[in-house]
Amino acid sequence: MSWVLAERKSYLGFVSCRRLSLSIAAKSLTSIRTLFELRSFKQFYSSSPLFADYICEDDEEKSLHVDLFYSKLLDNCTRFKDVAQVHAQVSKIGLQASNFTVTKVVHICSNLGRIQYARQLFEEFPQPNIFLWNAIIRGHSRHDLFKDALELYRKMQLRGVSPDGFTLPYVLKACSGLSAYEIGRRVHAQILLLGFETDVFVQNGLVAMYMKCGATHWARMVFDRLCDRTVVSWTSLLSGYAQNGDPLEALNVFYLMQLSDVKPDWIALVSILRAYTDVEGLGQGKSVHGFVVKAGFDSEPDLLIALTAMYAKCGEVFVAKCLFNQVPKPDVILWNAMISGYAKNGFADEAIELFRKMIASEARPDSVTLRSAILSCAQVGSLELGKWIDELVKVSDFNTDVFVNTALIDMYAKCGSLEHAHSVFDRIQNKDVVTWSALIMGYGLHGCGREAIKLFQDMKRSKVAPNDVTFVGLLSACNHSGLVEEGQKYFHSMKTDYGLEPRHQHYACMVDLLGRAGYLTEAYQFVESMPIKPEVTVWGALLSACKIHKNIKFGEYAAKQIFSLDRSNAGHYVQLSNLYASVGMWSEVARIRRKMKNARLAKPQGYSEIDVKGIRHSFRVGDKSHPKSEDIFGKLEELERKLKDAGFVPATESVLHDLNSEEKEESLCSHSERLAIAFGLISTEPVLPVGMLLIYSLDEGYGGLLLVNCHIYCTSSIV
DNA sequence: GTAGGGTTAG
Numbered sequence: 001m002s003w004v005l006a007e008r009k010s011y012l013g014f015v016s017c018r019r020l021s022l023s024i025a026a027k028s029l030t031s032i033r034t035l036f037e038l039r040s041f042k043q044f045y046s047s048s049p050l051f052a053d054y055i056c057e058d059d060e061e062k063s064l065h066v067d068l069f070y071s072k073l074l075d076n077c078t079r080f081k082d083v084a085q086v087h088a089q090v091s092k093i094g095l096q097a098s099n100f101t102v103t104k105v106v107h108i109c110s111n112l113g114r115i116q117y118a119r120q121l122f123e124e125f126p127q128p129n130i131f132l133w134n135a136i137i138r139g140h141s142r143h144d145l146f147k148d149a150l151e152l153y154r155k156m157q158l159r160g161v162s163p164d165g166f167t168l169p170y171v172l173k174a175c176s177g178l179s180a181y182e183i184g185r186r187v188h189a190q191i192l193l194l195g196f197e198t199d200v201f202v203q204n205g206l207v208a209m210y211m212k213c214g215a216t217h218w219a220r221m222v223f224d225r226l227c228d229r230t231v232v233s234w235t236s237l238l239s240g241y242a243q244n245g246d247p248l249e250a251l252n253v254f255y256l257m258q259l260s261d262v263k264p265d266w267i268a269l270v271s272i273l274r275a276y277t278d279v280e281g282l283g284q285g286k287s288v289h290g291f292v293v294k295a296g297f298d299s300e301p302d303l304l305i306a307l308t309a310m311y312a313k314c315g316e317v318f319v320a321k322c323l324f325n326q327v328p329k330p331d332v333i334l335w336n337a338m339i340s341g342y343a344k345n346g347f348a349d350e351a352i353e354l355f356r357k358m359i360a361s362e363a364r365p366d367s368v369t370l371r372s373a374i375l376s377c378a379q380v381g382s383l384e385l386g387k388w389i390d391e392l393v394k395v396s397d398f399n400t401d402v403f404v405n406t407a408l409i410d411m412y413a414k415c416g417s418l419e420h421a422h423s424v425f426d427r428i429q430n431k432d433v434v435t436w437s438a439l440i441m442g443y444g445l446h447g448c449g450r451e452a453i454k455l456f457q458d459m460k461r462s463k464v465a466p467n468d469v470t471f472v473g474l475l476s477a478c479n480h481s482g483l484v485e486e487g488q489k490y491f492h493s494m495k496t497d498y499g500l501e502p503r504h505q506h507y508a509c510m511v512d513l514l515g516r517a518g519y520l521t522e523a524y525q526f527v528e529s530m531p532i533k534p535e536v537t538v539w540g541a542l543l544s545a546c547k548i549h550k551n552i553k554f555g556e557y558a559a560k561q562i563f564s565l566d567r568s569n570a571g572h573y574v575q576l577s578n579l580y581a582s583v584g585m586w587s588e589v590a591r592i593r594r595k596m597k598n599a600r601l602a603k604p605q606g607y608s609e610i611d612v613k614g615i616r617h618s619f620r621v622g623d624k625s626h627p628k629s630e631d632i633f634g635k636l637e638e639l640e641r642k643l644k645d646a647g648f649v650p651a652t653e654s655v656l657h658d659l660n661s662e663e664k665e666e667s668l669c670s671h672s673e674r675l676a677i678a679f680g681l682i683s684t685e686p687v688l689p690v691g692m693l694l695i696y697s698l699d700e701g702y703g704g705l706l707l708v709n710c711h712i713y714c715t716s717s718i719v
Numbered sequence: 720g721t722a723g724g725g726t727t728a729g
Contacts, residue, residue, distance in 0.1 A: 107720065134720070166721045173722080204722045235723040270724040305725045336726035368727050375729085406729040434729050 067100045074104050080112045087121070099129045106132065110139030119148075128159075134166045141170040141177070149174035150183065163190070165199045172205030176212035184209045197225075204232050211240025216249075231265050239271035247278035266297040273306040282314040301327070305334045312341020317350070332366050340372040348376035352385060359392075367398045371407045378411040382611040383420075386411045390424070402428060406435045413442025415611075433459075433467050441473035449481025456490075468500050475509035479516070487513045508537040515545020524554050536565050540572065547579040555579045570601040608672040612683045619675040628679065635678040636670070 070086060077083045087097070087105050097105075102125050109118040122128065122136045133156045140149035153171050156163070163171065168191060175184040188206060196202040203226050210219035223229070223237045234257045241250035254272050257264065264272065269292060276285040289307055292298050304323060312320035324330065324338045335358045342351035355373040358365060365373070370393055377386040390408055398404045405428045412421035425431070425439050436459040443452035456474050459466065466474075471494050478487035491510050494500045507530055514523035523542055527534050539561045546555030559576040566572070573596045580588040607620045617626065626632060 103720085131720075138720075164721095169722050199721095201722050208723065230722085232723045237723090239724060265723090267724045274725080302725045307725095309726065331726095333726040338726090340726065366726085371727065371729065403727080403729055408729090410729060432729095438729065 067098050070097075070101045071104060074101075074108060077108060080109065080114050080117075083108050083112070083114075084117070097125075099125075099127075099132050102128075103132045103135045106135040106139060110135070110142065113143070115139050115143050115145065128161075130161055130164055130167070133161055134164070134170065137167060137174075138170045141173045144177060146174040146177035146180075150178075150180070163194065165196060165202060168196060168199075168202045169205040172202070172209045176205075176209045179213050181213040181215060184213060198227065200226065200228055200230055200233065204230070204236050207233060207236040207240065211236065211243065214244055216240060216244055216246070229260070229262070231262050231268055234260075234262055235264075235268040235271055238268065238275070242271050242275045242278065245278075247275040250275035251279070266292075266295075266300045266303050269297065270303055270306040273303075273310050277310045277313050280314055282310075282316065285310045285314065301331070301334075305337050308334060309337040309341065312337060313344060315345050317341055317345055317347055329361075330363065332363055332369065335363055336366070336368045336372065339369060343372045343376045343379070346379065348379040351376040352380075365392075365396070367401050367404050370396070370398055370401075370404050374404070374407040374411045378407075378414040380611065380616060381415050381609065382616065383412075383415040383417055384611065384613060386415050387420070390420075400429060402430055402432060402435060406432075406438050409435065409438040409442060413438070413445055418442060418446055418448070431462070431464065433464050433470060436462075436464055437467070437470040437473050440470060440477060444473050444477025444480055447480045449477045449479075449483045449486070452477030453483075453486060466498060466500075468494075468503055468506070471500065471502075472505045472509065475506060475513065479509055479513045482517060484513055484517045484519070504532070504535045504537055507532075507534065508541045511538055511541040512545065515542055516548060518549055520545060520549055520551050520554050524557075534561070536562055536569075536572075539565070540575070543572070543575050543579070547575060547582060550579070550582050552579065552583060552585075567599065568601070570596060573599075573601060608676040610676040610680045612680060617676065617679055619672040619679070621672050622670040623672060623675055626675075626679065628682065631682050632675055632678045633670075635682050636674060639678065 073086045074083065077086060083105060102121055106118040106122055109115070109121070118136065118139050122132065125132065128136070133152070137149050137152050137156070140146070140152060149170065153163070153167070153174070156167075168187070171187055172184065174180075175187060184206075187209075191197065191202055191206065203222055206222045207219045210216070210222065219237060219240050223233060226233055234253065238250050238253045238257070241247070241253060250271065254264075254275070257268075269288060273285060273288050276282075276288060285307075289310075292303060292307070297303050304327065308320045308323045311317070311323065320338060320341050324334065327334060330338075335354070339351050339354050339358070342348070342354060351372060355365070355369065355376075358369065370389065373389050374386065377389060386408070389411075393399055393401075393404055393408065405424050408424045409421045412418070412424060421439060421442050425435065428435055436455065440452045440455050440459075443449075443455060452474060456466070456470070459470070471490065474490050475487055478484070478490065487510065491502065491506065494502055494506065507527070511523045511527055514520075514526060520542075523545060527538055527542060530538070539558045543555055543558040543562065546552070546558060555576065559572065559579075562572050573592050577589050577592040577596075580586075580592065605620060607618055609616050609618045611617075619626065623629075624633075
């Protein structure tokens with residue numbers, strides 16, 4: 001309307017306007033010209049608010065004119081500077097910005113991430129209408145300022161403004177972000193009262209909200225009542241199940257979605273990929289990949305992340321890396337997908353190398369990246385590397401992040417330094433159950449059962465409720481320290497005092513605890529009385545206890561149970577064979593070895609690693625390939641002499657093969673673990689921790705567990 | 720001007 005109007009009156013206004021506003025217009029014109037494609041000065045002046053002021057007869061007409069002018073200007077703003085300048089002009093000229101103009105400014109500012117500026121404008125505005133309320137609530141909700149969004153929503157209603165079909169999805173998003181179930185329920189009630197039960201946008205928001213709160217049944221109910229389900233409704237439901245640990249139901253929804261002839265878009269595919277990842281459906285994941293390419297979605301960056309994560313998590317790290325390499329500038333989440341993929345699949349070196357590359361690039365690691373990197377340090381047992389990341393954490397924004405710091409506790413404990421673990425623990429302000437559990441586990445790992453129990457009591461005093469993981473830590477701590485009575489006491493208190501149902505790990509701990517202490521009959525009876533069907537781990541604990549105490553009867557029984565559950569693990573055969581070897585039943589040993597051979601079960605060769613000054617050194621049994629080999633064997637001989645003088649007799653009876661005692665002794669003495677420790681001793685200062693040894697396999701004719709991670713912490717002063 | 724998705728599990 002106003003362009004015509006303006007054209008009509010333009011000549012008269014052109015002259016007057018120039019005269020009236022020369023100083024103001026001249027200042028702002030140069031910069032505004034870049035924002036606003038001017039066809040001519042005439043056109044600019046004919047639409048300027050000053051001109052409107054001049055030509056318009058009533059306020060309403062003038063206001064419309066001003067709105068239109070600023071709307072045109074704002075549409076051309078791509079930078080915050082431009083918006084701020086335009087907005088400043090409104091007040092400079094002395095005209096009251098309208099709801100319309102401010103809404104537009106708020107909208108653009110929040111899209112540009114300048115939510116504080118938007119909020120300030122909003123607060124200064126006297127009478128916001130529903131559009132402006134929606135814009136400001138949306139802005140906060142989109143920037144994860146969920147509490148503020150809900151607070152604004154409350155204020156809006158107090159000021160007598162009723163929500164509409166645009167307000168509610170933002171409010172529900174805020175509830176989702178906070179997992180605020182109770183508030184979400186109240187909003188749901190409001191939705192029903194206000195009559196939005198057929199608004200598909202609002203209903204989709206409800207589905208997503210309930211899913212984020214973990215209330216899958218409510219989400220499903222809302223979904224089932226929906227008449228016109230869009231691809232968003234399906235995706236909300238599907239991804240909700242995937243996020244709530246029910247990938248099978250997610251895939252079932254995907255099936256129903258296909259029956260309903262709803263075509264998945266790329267966002268739906270992301271969730272479908274996640275569900276296939278969680279069920280380790282690499283084959284189906286690959287076919288989704290095929291579909292992605294066919295549908296032309298393969299350039300969607302977020303879908304590429306989901307694909308990378310899928311391949312990485314399913315163990316195809318090389319394929320994942322190929323996808324990763326396609327992206328010239330990966331964002332933090334893509335970096336995380338790749339780094340965590342490496343970390344999860346045991347490619348700790350690759351994970352750390354990629355982490356270094358990330359730091360060298362422009363990308364900034366977040367808490368997820370740091371956790372994956374810390375996990376990798378823990379896996380390789382490198383204290384030096386771990387300290388380096390700790391330093392990075394300290395100067396990052398995540399120095400108070402409880403997740404990151406708990407990962408550090410775990411890492412330090414596994415890398416052999418309880419001191420560092422404890423100092424991280426001390427600096428955490430808001431310790432939660434996992435923080436406590438990590439340190440309890442750490443003490444247990446180092447054989448400090450009493451300290452672990454003391455920590456558990458401190459935890460109770462701090463009013464932090466233990467969970468089942470805490471008890472795994474506590475029971476294994478009792479286990480490593482031979483605290484049978486205490487272990488039994490805590491096992492029973494799990495259920496009676498904390499209402500926690502013991503799981504397989506807890507039963508396995510108890511069997512181990514009883515068995516190691518020599519109470520084999522009790523251990524056996526304990527397994528027989530379990531309310532859940534014993535898993536391999538439980539029988540495995542009994543078998544290894546039988547090996548220690550040379551009990552063939554229970555050992556054979558446990559082995560029988562194990563083989564009925566899993567025939568494919570070489571470790572179990574070796575354990576049974578070791579049991580026979582311990583009592584000299586060599587024909588049985590040979591029989592088991594034949595069985596293994598027939599089943600084509602190969603055992604990985606054992607090796608030990610030690611981290612010295614950030615460099616890892618790997619040893620196999622009798623390994624002479626290390627450059628310092630001579631010194632290592634020299635140190636070993638020295639140690640042996642000292643040990644013999646101290647009255648030590650090697651436990652040769654547990655050597656697997658039927659060797660003579662001299663050979664057995666030699667086999668024991670050049671065990672990879674000994675070589676690693678000897679190297680540690682000659683390469684480090686006395687009394688400093690040698691570090692942690694990760695023993696991937698102890699099957700070198702040396703008694704002990706097979707295929708376990710064994711953490712050894714020693715100081716020179718021990719030997 | 721509306722809604723759904725990606726990295727994590729210490």
